[in-house]
Amino acid sequence: MLQKPAAMIFDLDGTLFQTETIVIEAFHLTYAKLREENLYHGDVPADQDILGCLGMLLEHIWERLMPKASLEVRERANELMHEYENALMERGQGKLYPGVAETLQALRDQGIRLFVGSNGLEGYVKDVTRHMGIDHLFERLYSAGEFQTATKVDLIRILLENHQVPTAWMVGDRSSDIEAGKKNQITAIGCDYAGFRKSGELEGADAIITSFDELLHLIRS
Structure with missing residues (x-):
């Protein structure tokens, strides 16, 4: 049985975001x-190699x-990626997974505090949530780019400390998300619908969902 959390990260x-709708281009x-x-x-x-890197720190992707x-080339690549991703979203490209906006709103209506914890760059995380129309649903957006963290474990630890969160669920599709939940002593929920994770990547999760709105069923059960 899973306890209803004070917050979800x-x-x-x-x-949340179907990254492949912009990242390949x-x-x-x-x-x-x-x-x-x-x-x-x-x-x-x-x-497929590009998709296999999603969820990693950008420096590790390059x-x-x-x-x-060289470092100079990789830094230029960072600039260009941010520029092109933002331009594509401004043109209307990019999609959330089905049910994301509605489910986030329902969770918020239940009094659950919502956060983003991403290994992406600060500008990218803010641009995606803004363009997708969900930025107002989150109490705070945490990114490795802003906090200069080396691991998702460190990023989530900072978030939990800064906001004095007593109980939380870490929700994500990669092994780094499961590790971040476990090593911070919070519930880890694995998302198995993106289609580009590696086999066994969600091992150790407290629960696995195959669609985003299943979070509501987990709470009710």
Whole structure:
């Protein structure tokens, strides 16, 4: 039996936001611009390799996708990714998973405090929640980019301490989310609907949901 929490903390990519609706195009635009600026001449990774990196810290993503690139090139890639992702969302691209907005509102109506805890850059996290029309539902957005944390465990620890949260659920689709919940002694809920997680990645979760609105059923049960 799961206890109704005082707060829920949500990962962003693969949990609330269908990242693949913008990220593949943004990556391809970024690589094309880097080539145009004569900063990168290597291969462009396959789409599946890009999706496999989602949820990681951005610096680790570039280490995997552009292992021989300099720090200068990776920093330029960060700038370009943010620019292209924001431009794509401004054009109306990008989607939340089904039921996300309605479920978040229902949780908030029950008095549950809502937070985002993401390994993304600060600007990206704020842009996504704003463009998707859900930023007003959260008490605070926490990102590795803003707090300069090395792990999701550290980011969630800071969040819990800053807001004096007595009980919480960490909701996410990657092993880093499950680890962040377990190592901070809070309930870990695994999301199994994004379609690009690795096998066994949600092992250790207290519960696994296959659609976002199942959170409401977990609370009622």
